[in-house]
Amino acid sequence: GQQVMQIPQYQHVQEGEDFTTYCNSSTTLSNIQWYKQRPGGHPVFLIQLVKSGEVKKQKRLTFQFGEAKKNSSLHITATQTTDVGTYFCAGQTGANNLFFGTGTRLTVIP
Amino acid sequence: DAGVIQSPRHEVTEMGQEVTLRCKPISGHNSLFWYRQTMMRGLELLIYFNNNVPIDDSGMPEDRFSAKMPNASFSTLKIQPSEPRDSAVYFCASRFSGGQETQYFGPGTRLLVL
Numbered sequence: 001g002q003q004v005m006q007i008p009q010y011q012h013v014q015e016g017e018d019f020t021t022y023c024n025s026s027t028t029l030s031n032i033q034w035y036k037q038r039p040g041g042h043p044v045f046l047i048q049l050v051k052s053g054e055v056k057k058q059k060r061l062t063f064q065f066g067e068a069k070k071n072s073s074l075h076i077t078a079t080q081t082t083d084v085g086t087y088f089c090a091g092q093t094g095a096n097n098l099f100f101g102t103g104t105r106l107t108v109i110p
Numbered sequence: 111d112a113g114v115i116q117s118p119r120h121e122v123t124e125m126g127q128e129v130t131l132r133c134k135p136i137s138g139h140n141s142l143f144w145y146r147q148t149m150m151r152g153l154e155l156l157i158y159f160n161n162n163v164p165i166d167d168s169g170m171p172e173d174r175f176s177a178k179m180p181n182a183s184f185s186t187l188k189i190q191p192s193e194p195r196d197s198a199v200y201f202c203a204s205r206f207s208g209g210q211e212t213q214y215f216g217p218g219t220r221l222l223v224l
Contacts, residue, residue: 033212042215042216042217043215044215045212048212088153090213097141097143097158097165100145100152102152103153
């Protein structure tokens with residue numbers, strides 16, 4: 001069945017360091033979405049990628065969708081304490097519902 | 111817009127009791143999802159509805175769980191009887207199918223079964 005895996009599961013970084021989380025799907029995706037969940041909060045939509053090889057930026061966040069549309073990454077430049085939380089990717093195939101990845105929990109040490 | 115509304119926000123109950131979680135999706139959204147989140151299993155899709163009709167309930171753990179959506183603005187997730195292993199955060203999410211497919215999550219219900 002559909003599986004979306006993320007690595008790493010946990011990441012601790014010093015404030016100011018960069019951070020990257022990777023997402024891999026067992027099947028080709030029609031699109032991929034990224035969500036952020038703050039501690040004690042709920043997942044909040046960040047962005048959607050649709051095209052093969054697509055790259056999108058939101059300030060210090062850079063999102064990439066692989067050429068084969070089976071993997072994606074989120075890179076944060078110069079992390080801040082406000083970046084703390086769990087980042088989920090969620091893949092969609094056709095009209096089906098989203099399959100959420102396992103998430104990467106980011107801790108930023110001031 | 112008020113966003114997705116869930117109630118109660120916290121629930122503590124004893125094993126064997128019936129638990130009912132409620133969700134009001136964003137007005138105009140035609141898909142509704144119930145998720146369960148635990149440290150061990152992460153975010154799991156339990157069931158989702160399209161236009162009030164259950165489409166996929168393969169994630170529902172067992173017969174103790176049931177979900178209904180009697181109309182476009184209300185859904186319930188019921189656990190009867192509840193067990194300690196049901197303790198988790200239960201999220202409801204809604205979206206408008208045909209748009210960007212973004213899911214909007216509610217604040218969640220934190221359930222503790224003693």
